[in-house]
Amino acid sequence: MKKVALYPFNKITQGLIRFRDLLDVEIVSVIDFVFQAGCDAGEFVDGTLSDIFIYASQEEGLAGVDTLILNDPGTSFGGNKGIFDENDLTGLWRKLVTYAVLRGIRVISVHDIYDQDTLSWMKENQIKIEVIHGSRDNLFKDMDARYGTEGSNTERYLKQFENEALMFSIPKKIKRIGIFATRGCIGKFTLQMKLFKEFKKNDIPVTAFITEPTGFLFGQPEGDIFKFLAQRPLEQYPYYIDTIVDHSERNGNEWIIMAGQSSILPTSNIAFNSLRFAMLKSFNPDHVLLIVGFNDDEQIRDAIEILRIYSKRPISLLLPDKIESSYGQYEAYPYERRIARKVELQQKFLIHVDLIEEAADVMNLLLETENASSIAGRGK
Incomplete structure (x- = not known):
């Protein structure tokens, strides 16, 4: 190929x-x-x-x-x-x-x-x-060794309590960035890969955990849920995420960036709501970025609250330059409107705001936040 x-x-x-x-x-x-x-x-x-x-x-x-x-x-x-x-x-x-x-x-x-x-x-x-599912064989082998898949459905269900305790009991040195959004098709993958390139440009070891089905084309671990379901049951997906994070750390990476699939907000599909929050909890990001739209203040409030409950409050909101309005059609937003919206969001939510293309600024914010957190941790 x-x-x-x-x-x-x-x-x-x-x-x-x-x-x-x-x-x-x-x-x-x-x-x-x-x-x-x-x-x-x-x-x-x-x-x-x-x-x-x-x-x-x-x-x-x-x-x-x-x-x-x-x-x-x-x-x-x-x-x-x-x-x-x-x-x-x-x-x-x-x-x-x-x-x-x-x-x-x-x-x-x-x-x-x-x-x-x-x-x-x-x-x-x-x-x-x-x-092509990418290099999953070693990941699945390690996942099975760590969490086990034997036994009946009931036995595997009961073992989940033990497995989840194990997942959160082992501290991780690798720093995890979670990118989420108030809606789909708004630029999560774009921001993820811009940040990935920015970290690599600065010689900072990094992994992009790609939830699009194209991770294999970038040589990065892939977490598309439908491709996962073709090989493993849904209940094992959180273990797979944890295994990817563990692999990335053991391979010497200091950071891992994941962009969640679709919106962080609940839908009428109960199963996918559960999956969304299971992904969030199992990845357990150290730093959260939230991509938002131009007329969705109520959704932004809900998303911030959900992230606060299940993870962490975002350190920054990000504004895209265009949003998919319907299949294959996009609405572009002029720079002046984006800057005005940036000021509006900062005043309304008292939170840092960047434009999605300002990846260098976002990376610096992440590094500064991490350094401040490390210093605060040593002072305790």
């Missing part, structure tokens, strides 16, 4: 474009049947020309590549059913995959494919799509 095409031009693809300098592969092109065809992908993502163009034609988009990376499982999800049905994106996805396979192009999906119609179609047409 050296020269790759990405499909479609969604937020996962945009993250790969934005941080392509951290990848071991060359992105040659992007294919999208609905949005931004003919545009330079880099210019759309961050305003810089990348010479990576977006094509509506599968023939043009797959020219000169050895691998097609699917950042979409071929079925609707996350509220995009209308666009899928209107543009027959399931049919176009299958035509794209078939075209690639017939030309000997390797096809990789960052998502596990669960849809039975899609799986039946793949079987009938002898289509093979690889799903």
Whole structure:
């Protein structure tokens, strides 16, 4: 896998474009049947020309590549059913995959494919799509040795009390940064990777614990919940997080950065609410950053309170430059409005506020806060 095409031009693809300098592969092109065809992908993502163009034609988009990376499982999800049905994106996805396979192009999906119609179609047409989970074997081996997975469901449930006590009894030297948000698609991954680059630029050993399904492409540990569920039961996910933190520390890293999935605020899905707070408690961040919007003061208050109860009050709020308004569509916010909102938030919540692109300032705030905490701890 050296020269790759990405499909479609969604937020996962945009993250790969934005941080392509951290990848071991060359992105040659992007294919999208609905949005931004003919545009330079880099210019759309961050305003810089990348010479990576977006094509509506599968023939043009797959020219000169050895691998097609699917950042979409071929079925609707996350509220995009209308666009899928209107543009027959399931049919176009299958035509794209078939075209690639017939030309000997390797096809990789960052998502596990669960849809039975899609799986039946793949079987009938002898289509093979690889799903790469990254270097999980050693992580699972260590997790099993530490927490155990034997016994009946009841025995494993009862053992959770013992395991959770173990998880919190072992002190960790590695400093943990948790990035959360008042809503989804607001820039958590962007801030995470900007901070990751800033730490590395300053020769500070750091791990990015990536909860997007693309961690393997960056050579970093991956925690996408759906890929985890394809291999292990949900109850083991907190142990997996703890094992990643432990691995990062033993590998000599001083910091680890995790961006939570979706919003930190509760939804009507009870299971995912439980998972969200289990992730927060098991990662147990030393420092919390909260990304917020422009008309969500009530949500900000709720998010700060939830973080205060389950973790720590944020040391900073972060403002994005754009927010996804609907599938594939974004609302950009001019600099002047962001600065005005920054002042407003500082006055209203009495908390530090930065813009999401000011990663160097955020890193310095984290280092200063950590140093102050260390000095205070030695003084006790």
